[in-house]
Amino acid sequence: MIATNRMKPLKTGIRLFVTYILLIALALFMMGPFLWLLSVSLMPGKNVFTNPPAILPTFIDFDNYVKVWQFMNFPRYIYNTVVITVLGVVTNVFLSAMTAYPLATFRFKGRNLVFTLLVATMIIPSSTAIIVHYLTIQAFHLTNSFLGVVLPSAVSVFNIFLMRQTYIGIPSDVRDSGKMDGASEFRIWWQLILPLVKPAIAVIALLDMMGFWNNFLWPIVVLDDPTKYPLAAALTYLNGQFSYNFGWIAAGTMISVLPIIIVFLFTQRYYMEGIAGAVKG
Amino acid sequence: MKNGMRSESFAAWAFMAPGLLIVAIFVFWPIIYGIPLSFTDYSVISETHFIGVDNFVKAFNDSNFIISLWNSLLYIIVVPVIQILAILMAILVNGKIPGVKIFRTAYYLPVVTSMVAVALIWSWLLSNNGVINFMLMKIGLINEQVSWLSTSSTALFVLMFITMWKGLGYYMMLYLAGLQNIPSDLYEAARVDGAGRMRVIWNITLPLLRPHIMFCTLISLMGAIRIFDEVYILTKGGPGTSTLTSSVYIFQKGIEQFNFGYASALGLIVSVIIGALSIFVFRFNAKGGVNPY
Numbered sequence: 128m129i130a131t132n133r134m135k136p137l138k139t140g141i142r143l144f145v146t147y148i149l150l151i152a153l154a155l156f157m158m159g160p161f162l163w164l165l166s167v168s169l170m171p172g173k174n175v176f177t178n179p180p181a182i183l184p185t186f187i188d189f190d191n192y193v194k195v196w197q198f199m200n201f202p203r204y205i206y207n208t209v210v211i212t213v214l215g216v217v218t219n220v221f222l223s224a225m226t227a228y229p230l231a232t233f234r235f236k237g238r239n240l241v242f243t244l245l246v247a248t249m250i251i252p253s254s255t256a257i258i259v260h261y262l263t264i265q266a267f268h269l270t271n272s273f274l275g276v277v278l279p280s281a282v283s284v285f286n287i288f289l290m291r292q293t294y295i296g297i298p299s300d301v302r303d304s305g306k307m308d309g310a311s312e313f314r315i316w317w318q319l320i321l322p323l324v325k326p327a328i329a330v331i332a333l334l335d336m337m338g339f340w341n342n343f344l345w346p347i348v349v350l351d352d353p354t355k356y357p358l359a360a361a362l363t364y365l366n367g368q369f370s371y372n373f374g375w376i377a378a379g380t381m382i383s384v385l386p387i388i389i390v391f392l393f394t395q396r397y398y399m400e401g402i403a404g405a406v407k408g
Numbered sequence: 409m410k411n412g413m414r415s416e417s418f419a420a421w422a423f424m425a426p427g428l429l430i431v432a433i434f435v436f437w438p439i440i441y442g443i444p445l446s447f448t449d450y451s452v453i454s455e456t457h458f459i460g461v462d463n464f465v466k467a468f469n470d471s472n473f474i475i476s477l478w479n480s481l482l483y484i485i486v487v488p489v490i491q492i493l494a495i496l497m498a499i500l501v502n503g504k505i506p507g508v509k510i511f512r513t514a515y516y517l518p519v520v521t522s523m524v525a526v527a528l529i530w531s532w533l534l535s536n537n538g539v540i541n542f543m544l545m546k547i548g549l550i551n552e553q554v555s556w557l558s559t560s561s562t563a564l565f566v567l568m569f570i571t572m573w574k575g576l577g578y579y580m581m582l583y584l585a586g587l588q589n590i591p592s593d594l595y596e597a598a599r600v601d602g603a604g605r606m607r608v609i610w611n612i613t614l615p616l617l618r619p620h621i622m623f624c625t626l627i628s629l630m631g632a633i634r635i636f637d638e639v640y641i642l643t644k645g646g647p648g649t650s651t652l653t654s655s656v657y658i659f660q661k662g663i664e665q666f667n668f669g670y671a672s673a674l675g676l677i678v679s680v681i682i683g684a685l686s687i688f689v690f691r692f693n694a695k696g697g698v699n700p701y
Contacts, residue, residue, distance in 0.1 A: 160526075
């Protein structure tokens with residue numbers, strides 16, 4: 128008995144040590160590629176493909192960032208990305224918050240039908256949606272416009288579900304008290320209900336922010352003019368244009384991923400909660 | 409009272425109208441319109457004709473399409489690998505040891521990064537003179553440089569590896585949420601009974617994680633069959649047709665070659681397959697009682 132008691136701290140010590148070794152090894156696996164990209168971006172004029180390959184920076188210089196910034200017209204691409212992302216996030220937040228509200232709290236004919244149709248779209252995905260979207264946007268004369276980029280994903284069924292689930296958790300007294308005071312349905316929603324669902328709105332805003340920021344395919348399809356590309360799309364272009372200037376490409380890539388990583392680092396608490404909430408519902 | 413219901417009904421539709429309009433145009437319409445489109449030879453260039461089931465006959469004789477279907481189904485291999493590793497990772501970061509939150513964040517970074525950036529980094533790491541070949545040769549696993557992404561036998565598996573690397577953090581977080589819902593007295597009870605670590609994982613953790621495992625498997629399965637981004641950015645289906653997946657093939661036929669009719673027919677076939685698979689998973693899953701939404 129005494130022996131086991133004396134062994135215990137040693138055993139937990141070893142277990143803790145092994146756990147940290149595993150955690151660090153895994154962190155190297157997941158973070159290593161980013162750190163390596165960072166190191167390539169900080170070594171101007173260095174060839175990535177030497178033998179042995181350059182892994183750690185032997186010197187640090189921001190020259191690649193300066194050069195690629197001047198060459199690529201980054202302010203323009205950042206502006207495009209921000210406009211597309213803001214437009215996409217705002218439409219998603221408003222449209223999903225509005226569409227889900229009656230589905231969760233009102234009694235009206237057709238409620239179940241609407242809900243069933245929405246559920247059905249999640250089970251039968253369209254594999255050719257992008258083709259029909261292209262034809263639709265063309266018919267609306269919206270090709271080559273930011274509105275054309277945002278419109279097909281201006282509201283997602285997933286977001287409507289997430290909001291509906293949140294509204295269901297709000298006691299009906301809130302709406303009743305608003306009615307007592309004679310407020311209109313819209314005012315009740317805007318002034319009483321919306322403040323209560325802020326966390327869910329934050330989750331939708333964050334998820335869609337990352338989605339729109341990182342989206343590359345649809346912008347390339349719908350925008351004819353490459354100067355309208357968002358960062359992720361412009362990056363594919365940069366990669367094709369000077370495939371041997373590794374430092375520049377690395378710096379350009381770092382510039383494009385840093386904003387979203389920073390946003391994530393500051394908001395990860397909401398983000399993680401939202402991700403978890405999506406399963407439980 | 410009747411009047412109240414009517415005004416409530418009006419308000420309901422007023423609230424939903426803008427959102428439902430978008431959903432109708434960009435979610436319902438593609439599903440509906442894709443069906444008649446697949447019976448035509450619609451392309452931007454020439455006149456459109458109704459051609460019956462010609463597209464479908466052509467599809468089943470199109471060896472590239474069959475190969476692309478096969479590659480998409482083969483891609484499912486990535487699903488169990490991701491799920492097992494993600495569960496192990498979630499167990500690893502579930503402890504309350506100092507600094508564990510930093511590690512969670514680190515593992516999540518590939519998820520928030522764009523696939524364009526991820527693909528670029530890995531294509532460099534995996535190139536002939538890249539870091540991966542250097543390290544593998546150093547430890548003696550390979551004798552000469554391998555062109556991972558331009559060798560038919562390795563390219564598809566390398567893409568799966570990248571999919572896995574980028575997705576692990578996402579599933580880890582989902583499982584972590586599940587793990588944190590398991591009451592700790594269950595573990596204590598097991599420990600009092602003298603159960604070992606492995607037994608606890610097998611008999612307590614995994615059964616209680618079942619709804620999460622089902623949900624994650626379903627979304628990861630859908631993602632794998634419809635895999636597009638990493639393939640399109642890195643190999644465009646090559647070398648040859650070795651990484652041609654059905655989504656990439658449909659994109660090539662439709663958006664790049666303007667064969668909208670044929671691409672719609674291919675899409676319809678793939679949708680039917682995915683629909684059948686998801687019904688299968690739902691059925692399989694019904695006992696577990698999972699409600700993802």
